[in-house]
Amino acid sequence: MSTPKSIRESIITQAANMLACYRKNCAQSTTSGQLILPETLKLLPVYVGSLIKSEVLTGSMLKVFLLDFFFFF
Numbered sequence: 001m002s003t004p005k006s007i008r009e010s011i012i013t014q015a016a017n018m019l020a021c022y023r024k025n026c027a028q029s030t031t032s033g034q035l036i037l038p039e040t041l042k043l044l045p046v047y048v049g050s051l052i053k054s055e056v057l058t059g060s061m062l063k064v065f066l067l068d069f070f071f072f073f
Helices: 004-025 044-052 060-072
Strands: none
Touching (some): 004 044
């Protein structure tokens, strides 16, 4: 069973791999310290950051669920 921490790490790794593949295969003309992204990928880091900070992956949603469960039963 995957833990929220392992899922967060997997998301970060996959996003980094996507950007590395884009750089290797599509953006070879840029300098080594610069990565120019197309419009479709510019928000990827923002989405990844939001996703890994979401309640579902931080575990706080699970705590709330357990508290509600034990309170009502």
